[in-house]
Amino acid sequence: MSAAACISFHAPTTSVVVAAASAMATAAEAAAADKIITSMKEEEEDTHTAAGRGLVRRPRAVARRLACDRRALGDGFALRRAIGRPELDSLDPFLSLDEFEFSPPAGFSDHPHRGFENVTYMLEGGFSYHDFSGHKGTISTGDVQWMTAGRGVVHAEMPGGRGVQRGINLWINLSSKDKMVEPRYQELTSQDIPAAESDGVSVKVIAGEALGARSPLQTRTPALCLDVAMRPGARLRQPVPPGWSACAYVIDGEAVFGADASAVGAHTCVVFGGGDDDGGCDGVAARTTDRASARFLLVAARPHGESVVKDGPFVMNTREEVEQAREDYRNRRNGFEMAAGWTSDHAAATAAVH
Known part of the structure; x- marks a missing residue:
């Protein structure tokens, strides 16, 4: 562009x-x-x-808006998909972005991953997990888990309590050089996520930097992930490096992005243009009207510009690499060794009931 x-x-x-x-x-x-x-x-x-505005002189235009309808997928699970749908299959390096609702009896029993980073950010309730290395626990409202699957992870994911648990799930592709790195978990409680406030704008910095606050998370793919809350009449200009892909997902309320005249409401994904290296755009602009507040997730990251082959839980660069991942998981090798004889607490509890 x-x-x-x-x-x-x-x-x-x-x-x-x-x-x-x-x-x-x-x-x-x-x-x-x-x-x-x-x-x-x-x-x-x-x-x-205005909050953050002095650092951005050429905000990006809005390239497209996508309404994210709620879809029920089985008993106890529903999602609103922003990225990873026919109209927006991916936004390099983002593979998917979902707002999900999770409640018993739904759950994802023992399953593998390879080749990407999986981010879970809880908006309401809790999310429990257990993996084949013994890493387990629950993240609660406002907490984040940034998992680098790398060469291989096998885990289970379950609702962390009764009733509806709600959150954001984001898949970020890894570059070819990082596909086979060792897995890593980074978790921050709500209180440990750096936050800043200025002129009616409050930001929780999950990854990257905003309003002088910087996240301690170290991402394999350079990325920005912000939970932004704006009071009525507030303005924000957030720096985003040229060449990075960027979008905003409105969680609650309504906001105006770029030079658009009309506001977008909850459960809408706004994709920003002007991400090419020579475009000269240096950030994103957002504001609220005098009548409504807004909360949105702003994500941006440096694209890889590489071929992508997605097949279920594996994301690689070629079909051959995906088939190799399946073989490695099937034979418990090359990153999946710990899966041999392992069963998650969640799967074991379910088996005991039945």
Whole structure:
């Protein structure tokens, strides 16, 4: 996408406008010039006082909006899919982005993964897990788990309590050089996620940096992941490196993105353009109207520009690599050795009941 996709906020300097005004012949023209000068001064002041806005001069335009309808998938599980659907199969390096609802008896029993990072961020309730290395626990409301599956993980995932558990699940592709790294878990409780607030904008920095706060998470693929809450009438300009893919998923309320005139409501995914390296766009702009607040997840990451083959729980670069992953899991080798003879607590409990 070219620089035309960006929204330029550059304007003539005040001194240039003053010089033009002094050359005007009539009082009416001079009055009009004074009005322009006042407006520009207000815009300049606004640029430096709104939360985060002073760091972004060319926000990206909105390339598309996607309404994310709720789909029930079996008893106790439903999702709203933003990425990983026919209209948006992927957004390199993002493979999927879902808002999910999870309640008993639903659950994902013992299953493998290879080749990507799996991020679970809880909005409400809890999420329990147990993997073949003995790593187990529950993340609760506001907590995040950033799992690098790498060469292989086998785990189970279950609702962390009674009633509906709600969260965001994000799959981020790994580059070819990182596909076979050792698995890693990084978890932060809600209290440990860095947060910042300015001018009606509150941000929890899950990954990356915003409003001077930086997350301790180390991601294999350079990424930004923010939980943004905005009061009515608030504005945000968040830096995003040129060349990175970026989108926002509205969780609650309504917000206006880029130069759009109309707000988008809850359960809508906004995909930003202007992500090419020579586009000149340096961030994302968002604001709320005077009548409504908003909460949205802003994610961005550096794309790999590599071929992708997705097949169930495996994401590799070629069909042969996917078949190799299946063979490795079937034969408990090359990263799946610990799966031999292992059963999760969740699967064992289910077997005992039946």
